[in-house]
Amino acid sequence: MTVKMINEALEKGLRSEGNYAALVHTLYELECSDALIKARLRDYSARELAFVRLTLSGLLVSPLLLGHSFANLPIAFWLWVGAIVPLEILAMLLYNRAIRDYPLSQTLPYLAFTPVLVVITGWIVLGETVSGIGLLGILLVVSGS
Secondary structure: OOHHHHHHHHHHHHHOOHHHHHHHHHHHHHHHHHHHHHHHOOOOOHHHHHHHHHHHHHHHHHHHHOOOOOOOOOHHHHHHHHHHHHHHHHHHHHHHHHHHHOOHHHHHHHHHHHHHHHHHHHHHHHOOOOOHHHHHHHHHHHHOO
């Protein structure tokens, strides 16, 4: 499977209407996970929480990867993955520490700034730009938090 095929499959999947229900369900499950961490796992360190969340996710997703060949992916892909994994672990550590130590009502609204950071990162790293209507949507989301 080539990178182009993966991108086409993702674009096709994102356009189908059934995925909005899956998206809402996924967001709900993520917020339930945060609330459960806050309620039941407050005695664990951020490192232990990150280990559990990332390891369980990896174990659940790994069977999906068994039937795919990754030999055709360019070396740049693997370099980016190597750069992103430590950043993802650091982000999970900080995220778990924040939701464990502070009220959810004060920590989770900061997630509304994610689209702004994604746009800035996309512009710096990929040279992507956002349309006017997209920028307006991002500003509405951020201003609502």
